[in-house]
Amino acid sequence: MNVLRDRIAGSFYGLLVGDALGCPVEGYTPGKIRQIFGRITEMEESQRGWWPKGLHSDDGQQAIMVCDSILTDPERPGQVFAHLIVDMYQTGPKGFFKFGLHRGTGGNFRHTVKALSRGCKWNEGATVTAGNGAAMRIAPLALYFRDDLEGLARAVIDLTRVTHLDIRGLAAASAVAFIIARALSWEGKPAGLADEAMIEFVHELEERSSDLLQRKSNLHDFSEALRELFSFFDEPRQEVLKKIEEKANQTSLFPGGPTSGYVLASVMTSLYMFFSSQNFEQALTDTVMLGGDTDTTGAMTGQMCGALYGFEKIPRRWLENLVSFESLEDRINALLEKKISFRPKKTVIEMEKQWMEEFS
Numbered sequence: 142m143n144v145l146r147d148r149i150a151g152s153f154y155g156l157l158v159g160d161a162l163g164c165p166v167e168g169y170t171p172g173k174i175r176q177i178f179g180r181i182t183e184m185e186e187s188q189r190g191w192w193p194k195g196l197h198s199d200d201g202q203q204a205i206m207v208c209d210s211i212l213t214d215p216e217r218p219g220q221v222f223a224h225l226i227v228d229m230y231q232t233g234p235k236g237f238f239k240f241g242l243h244r245g246t247g248g249n250f251r252h253t254v255k256a257l258s259r260g261c262k263w264n265e266g267a268t269v270t271a272g273n274g275a276a277m278r279i280a281p282l283a284l285y286f287r288d289d290l291e292g293l294a295r296a297v298i299d300l301t302r303v304t305h306l307d308i309r310g311l312a313a314a315s316a317v318a319f320i321i322a323r324a325l326s327w328e329g330k331p332a333g334l335a336d337e338a339m340i341e342f343v344h345e346l347e348e349r350s351s352d353l354l355q356r357k358s359n360l361h362d363f364s365e366a367l368r369e370l371f372s373f374f375d376e377p378r379q380e381v382l383k384k385i386e387e388k389a390n391q392t393s394l395f396p397g398g399p400t401s402g403y404v405l406a407s408v409m410t411s412l413y414m415f416f417s418s419q420n421f422e423q424a425l426t427d428t429v430m431l432g433g434d435t436d437t438t439g440a441m442t443g444q445m446c447g448a449l450y451g452f453e454k455i456p457r458r459w460l461e462n463l464v465s466f467e468s469l470e471d472r473i474n475a476l477l478e479k480k481i482s483f484r485p486k487k488t489v490i491e492m493e494k495q496w497m498e499e500f501s
């Protein structure tokens with residue numbers, strides 16, 4: 142078995158597994174999840190309307206598009222990504238709860254897609270958002286630029302600025318990407334990846350994004366919160382989550398819990414769930430059981446854990462219920478071989494159309 146391929150596949154499928162595992166309970170409190178499902182140890186059917194078991198949402202969809210963007214043009218993935226998200230919107234039904242082939246998108250993302258559809262430039266449709274939408278989809282960039290941190294930093298900025306102008310949104314994506322790139326070849330416990338090199342990478346990316354986008358607000362909020370997290374993450378879990386929540390609420394417009402869509406909440410919590418993980422299954426189950434933005438915390442914890450523990454450690458029963466299972470093999474091989482101008486057997490639109498028809 143090729144160890145590196147196992148870890149690349151682990152990260153990509155880990156993201157989709159975490160997304161699908163979290164979808165049925167998105168927005169629930171931990172108490173409500175326990176009341177309805179007990180402990181989430183299986184892919185569940187949604188108890189509130191249409192959502193097929195094992196189907197991924199926007200997190201997984203956008204990760205596949207990020208993959209196709211980097212494999213088309215590793216130097217300018219942002220332009221390709223901007224085209225793809227518009228194509229996904231224009232192909233497919235529109236209306237109440239329907240946004241083309243996109244599923245489960247947030248308001249800021251839809252705003253960007255509409256602006257791009259009306260003809261604005263690829264890098265002029267972003268909103269000032271510190272939401273977790275950039276971090277949730279970032280894995281393919283790290284899988285491609287796994288041994289080139291400079292290339293990774295450039296790609297993260299180029300791709301993320303399509304949707305996110307707030308430095309915190311970019312910084313959060315860079316932290317997740319950095320962890321994945323290093324976890325692919327890491328042999329020790331996940332906590333060992335929480336070191337100064339990570340903070341430096343994020344700090345520098347904050348500076349570069351700030352210069353490029355000419356934004357100064359909240360410049361080092363994320364790297365500072367990351368440093369704080371490292372200082373207390375050996376404390377009991379409830380304490381850590383409480384501190385993450387308190388820290389996030391100091392800079393958030395809307396107070397929320399540790400798994401809200403704000404990057405200082407949910408991205409920090411997912412990083413913590415990864416650093417404190419014992420194995421893939423425990424980490425994902427515990428993450429989803431925290432409630433809140435569960436599809437996205439699942440996708441974030443999943444892509445990091447998958448890069449460290451590998452594909453073989455993802456529970457088989459979860460994969461067998463995953464709608465996208467076995468459909469990403471050619472993309473995983475292309476990431477492994479760092480192909481350029483790669484054309485997948487099926488485009489993301491062909492795949493999503495097929496899944497949409499299958500389940501509607």
Ligand SMILES: [Mg+2]
Pocket residue numbers: 198199200245436437
């Ligand atoms: Mg989602």
